[in-house]
Amino acid sequence: MDTIFALASAQGKAGVAVIRLSGSHAHSTAASLTGSPLPFRGMRVRSLYAADGARLDDGLVLTFQAPASFTGEDVAELQIHGSTASVNAVMRCLSDMDGLRLAEPGEFTRRALENGKMDLTQVEGLADLIDAETEAQRKQAQTILAGDLGVFAERWRRDLIRAASLLEAVIDFADEDVPTDVTPEVKSLVTGVMADLQREADGVQIAERIRTGFEVAIVGLPNAGKSTLLNAMAGREAAITSEYAGTTRDVIEVRMDLAGLPVTLLDTAGLRETEDRVESLGIELARKRADSADLRVFLTDDPKDLGVQMMNGDIQVLPKSDLRDPSEGGISGKTGQGIDQLISQISDVLSTRTTSSGIATRERHRVALIKSRESLSSAMAVLESGPDLYDIAAEELRTAIRALETLVGRIGVEDLLDEIFSSFCLGK
Numbered sequence: 001m002d003t004i005f006a007l008a009s010a011q012g013k014a015g016v017a018v019i020r021l022s023g024s025h026a027h028s029t030a031a032s033l034t035g036s037p038l039p040f041r042g043m044r045v046r047s048l049y050a051a052d053g054a055r056l057d058d059g060l061v062l063t064f065q066a067p068a069s070f071t072g073e074d075v076a077e078l079q080i081h082g083s084t085a086s087v088n089a090v091m092r093c094l095s096d097m098d099g100l101r102l103a104e105p106g107e108f109t110r111r112a113l114e115n116g117k118m119d120l121t122q123v124e125g126l127a128d129l130i131d132a133e134t135e136a137q138r139k140q141a142q143t144i145l146a147g148d149l150g151v152f153a154e155r156w157r158r159d160l161i162r163a164a165s166l167l168e169a170v171i172d173f174a175d176e177d178v179p180t181d182v183t184p185e186v187k188s189l190v191t192g193v194m195a196d197l198q199r200e201a202d203g204v205q206i207a208e209r210i211r212t213g214f215e216v217a218i219v220g221l222p223n224a225g226k227s228t229l230l231n232a233m234a235g236r237e238a239a240i241t242s243e244y245a246g247t248t249r250d251v252i253e254v255r256m257d258l259a260g261l262p263v264t265l266l267d268t269a270g271l272r273e274t275e276d277r278v279e280s281l282g283i284e285l286a287r288k289r290a291d292s293a294d295l296r297v298f299l300t301d302d303p304k305d306l307g308v309q310m311m312n313g314d315i316q317v318l319p320k321s322d323l324r325d326p327s328e329g330g331i332s333g334k335t336g337q338g339i340d341q342l343i344s345q346i347s348d349v350l351s352t353r354t355t356s357s358g359i360a361t362r363e364r365h366r367v368a369l370i371k372s373r374e375s376l377s378s379a380m381a382v383l384e385s386g387p388d389l390y391d392i393a394a395e396e397l398r399t400a401i402r403a404l405e406t407l408v409g410r411i412g413v414e415d416l417l418d419e420i421f422s423s424f425c426l427g428k
């Protein structure tokens, strides 16, 4: 296995940069840079030198001994000054040395997976954590990275293995009198796992939203002040506003952190009957996006004017409150009145929904959970026919177990890896 190296911290100017090396030559390479031996594990303040003896930088050198490291291999980390020039100088020096090469994106994590330091779901959790921009995303990624899904999967797997072995015991001793009927215990184990799988599969949709963001569409009549409201919420001029009705024709998207939740706000074309072909295309698009959004803000006196269905959780606010009698309430993108209230209303609705998210967070997880559950459901059906078909039921249980093993990457990892690691950045 090659020894690999990469800049583990972000490119660009910073106080400190971290260069990571992993593999059998990691320690000897670090030692030759410092010109002196290093401990198997520990931290030393050292100067780093180029091959010709010129001093490159001073820094900290950390050594980790296999298997107690992130990758499970010998690892060295160089903490040097975070200037582009210092980093380039050390990287150039490493590139010129024999026996090591620059790591591919995600290669450190890939080795950690191969060496059993983490399972596949934890790798996904790590990718999510590095991408996390909001509190909700950070917390969700932490749960996955901690290995909770793997722990549950192992528990389900154990229950199913017990169920399968009970059936197999009956099959093996078919000619003898088996004193106890195993069916009740098998059924209870299987139904317990089925309920868990269903619950976790149901939670994926919300978890996906936390990962990728909730869509909140602002809908209203032309000139209601939708673009002005979006700009006020985003704190910048993301959408063009004008006194001409029908200004917005495309869907304008603004990503924002709304009280810890990732939200994409959508400004849509004002909804009205029109002869203008381009505007009517915009209106059609607006209705479609509004329908598929997670939540709609109706900026209007009467939602019935808009031809968009109001759904559970949707919010209605009266436009241009500054032109109204104060007793009417409403919102004003122009003066900012009512905006904080709208933001907390939206985050309340979305936060309530996030409580139904579980420990499975991706479509890949959902597919594996459902596949496993389907096999269990077939097994249950077969069990009804009595001991003659126990071998078929046991086979269904084994299929269900395999689906769970795919979930955590115990089997069938190869075809998933490239897809998962393609989202990793260099140095991870």
Ligand SMILES: Nc1nc2c(ncn2[C@@H]2O[C@H](COP(=O)(O)OP(=O)(O)OP(=O)(O)O)[C@@H](O)[C@H]2O)c(=O)[nH]1
Residues within 6 Å of the ligand: 220, 221, 222, 223, 224, 225, 226, 227, 228, 229, 240, 241, 242, 243, 244, 245, 246, 247, 248, 249, 268, 269, 270, 271, 319, 320, 321, 322, 323, 331, 332, 333, 334, 335
């Ligand atoms: N007084 C007042 N005027 C507003 C307010 N919000 C928007 N306006 C004005 O109303 C006009 C229309 O605002 P926009 O934000 O472009 O309205 P829109 O709903 O996006 O319009 P379309 O793109 O045509 O659908 C502009 O002249 C704004 O300055 C408000 O809260 N109070």
